[in-house]
Amino acid sequence: MKITHIIGIIVIVVAIAVIVSTTKDVSTYVTFKEAADMAASGKSTKVHVVGSLKKDATGNILEMSYQPEIDPNHFTFKLIDRDNKETIVVYDNPKPQDFERSEQVVVIGHMQNNEFIAEKILMKCPSKYQETEIKGTEKAGSQASL
């Protein structure tokens, strides 16, 4: 057997290992129900859930809680997934700065006791990259409180 063949075989083995490990370690985009089923069946893999925030008619986020003076690393909010199922998401980190402005949110983590424990939050703020409305310049005049 020529040495190039041995190397060739090693390369193929490594390449297969790469692909297998990728398919093993990849996460999936699921709904909360699927995430709960996965957690219930004992699978500990992290999943992605795409959802939108619960907002009222004027755009204020509902059922969001962050009390930094009690615990700066505890933030919870409600997310509505593709199936319109609402679930509480717990994020043990400070509240992300742009959170209020985001429309679509991707949370990465796992379900635990009917709550989704997020390790990472990806936010899509449409306005971050693209302006959606036109505003005139607001001039901040000097204010004297008389």
Place this chain on the structure above:
Amino acid sequence: MIHEGIGNFGHFAVILSFISSLIAAYGYYQMSRKEDILEVNQWRRFSRAVFFTHFGAVVAVVGTLFFIIINHYFEYYYAYDHSSLSMPTKYILACFWEGQEGSFLLWIFWHVLLGLVFIFANRQWEAPAMTVFMLVQAFLASMILGVVIPGLNVKIGSSPFILLRDAMSDAPIFKTQPNFIPEDGSGLNALLQNYWMVIHPPTLFLGYAATLVPFAFAIAGLWYRKYTEWIKPAMPWTLFAVFILGTGIIMGGVWAYETLNFGGYWNWDPVENGVYIPWLTLVAGLHTMLLARKNGTALKASLILVVSTFILVLYATFITRSGILGNASVHSFTDLGLSGQLLIYLLVFTFIAIVLMIREWKRIPSADAELAVYTREFWIFMGITVLGLAAFQVLVPTSIPVWNKIVELFGAVSNVAPPADQIEFYTQFQLWFFIVIAILSAVGQFFWWKRYESAKSLNWLVMPLLIALLLAALIASVAKVAEWQYIILLYAASFSLIVNGRILWMIIRNGYKLSGGAISHMGVALMLIGILFSSGYSKVVSLNMTGLMYSRGEDFTKDDNKENKENTLLWINEPTRMDKYIVTYKGKRAEVKGVPGYVDPKLLGSADVPFRAVATNPIEKEGKVYYQKGDTVRVYPENTYYEVEYRDEEGRVFTLYPRVQKNGEMGGYAISPDIQKEPRRDLYTFVNYDPGMAGEKKEWSKPEEFTAHKGDTLYLNDYVAVLDDVTRVTDIPGIVLTSSDAAVKANIRILGKTQEYIAQPTFVIKDRMVGQMSETINDLGLRVSFLNVNPATGEFTFGVSRTQKDFIILKAIEKPYINILWIGSIVMLIGFVISIFRWKR
């Protein structure tokens, strides 16, 4: 008035650049097919003339877009969307390439410059290579064409010269005022207002552009059947591309580390992977080209690698710009409707390259002899194989969103998401690839420079192996490296460092010219050691050490509270223990043009426009007065700095100013760290949360009333206060007092825990109306207003409201030996530069 002319001119120049690139491609194609020298020269003259027209058109497009942005023509969407009146000049450059259209334009511009150099530097290869060049240009120019094909209703490209009213025709304002021009633009995303944004994208795009040259050479070589001849002239260009692309990648890492809040320099984001993959393949290609010049063994590999690099650059462009990443990346562009065009671009060049390769494959010379183990060829092949596998390992998971799309095209549903913990996922592979690469870069160098004659010559490697073992053991014990994987990496990197150092010592005596390879390899070894320490052993300093349990729930306490105890809450002016430091948050600071360091925002009153302020008191620094009271100063309202003082056990004091940037018009916040740089480590600090910046309004309690005489002691919200004095004032900023008006100011001294505060609320009677100017002391969460004066009894009434004190939530990380990474990067780049000079002759 809407300046329509300039936009029409710009659009015309875009169309001209597109058409001229097509004609030039045709001209060069004809030239490459001609044998007759007269005909060749005719076509050369023709093609060059068209190329220069193209060059002029591109310069005109660039110039026009600059003109529009610099003159703040906000009737143009691009200017409105990316710039604003208050933006400093240097960021005008940045907003030019912030948008997709501008970055395509930047890319086109670099191609044109490289093409110009190419025509004069590589005259023999002009015809075939420039055919490829101009074809690529045509595709790129089509991306900014912005033309709708009549009848078909297909839009090609997205023009940077589109008017705002056309871009946002749905906006209600244009229904009532068709000629409406906004007074100000929406500005550059705060995240991008940064000097790295000025230098990083052009560098990266120059790197992207430079990969076209080796590709064009490879295609020309296949086309002309000059399979080996292209290698030598392509060599300096390839080195240049490797160098520039590498510089761009490292700059991105430094940017992420120093200003973006990644908490590190590499995140394995698809956008980052998109440049890393072609860089790896080009480095591999560089090594095979070194071999291919000597004999035929590596020709096919060189062709494949050089071609793949260019295709991978196109692929990276496609995945970052087509919107396909969607949920996978936070910093990819949104879809401009160009994905189809980008896909055609990608497929056309992949197709051309593959067809040519298949046609010529049998004729490309290759060595039939079996690769012997004790040859340089063998070891370099091993090296490029590992580089290729490393690239493949990054490519596969990065392509997951593409895979999902392909599956969807066939009607099925695929919901595969990228690995949840990208850093851990990629590291577990890349670590081992780079351990092997470090070893091969040493052994390969040995075989390259020291001819293997017998088993005895292998003894040369024994010494470095032993010294590296000692060195690695020493470093591991001093720096407490315990994990076996890291110890192996340390050993491999030390071995590479020593072998390459020894070879450098050997060849440098004959001049520096051939030293590039050894130097670059040493740089890579140093980088590996730097990455090992700064990533593997970074330590969160800001653990909550107050002894206060925020919650006793299981979620909070498991894993030794690790999950959620990596941030510290700092109340203003309340020293808090954090690791071995006493840390104090001293308040928000502003930046004033012309004043070094930072300024207390209390000294700045508001002025007519947001980016100007009026000094309410003299602004001085270390005894020097920069501005007098009442002067108008230039401020940067989007930036807030947080003064955080660290005091360590030895009594050493330093202050860091982490920043939060706010973009008023566009919304959004960007966190930037501040770094205490020390030779052996960095202390990396950033503000994670500030209630004010997050848009939370302060809630004040209902005012409580107090009545006092001069000299009385008051108890304001747990604080002892003394009403020292009440004086008449004649001068209040912003108010004109006449002889019939009156104003008095109280002087209340409040004794805080660590210092005294003076509150000076004012009571004004103007035009028979009463006004109260309250004073807020943020440190104490108090607001005092002067409610009434009773001249008969000499009593004064004050109202006091309370609120929560200011605080920030801070994260601090220690990054040991990160400087080795930066030093290694510079050493590697120096090696490339030396090689470029060596190959340029």
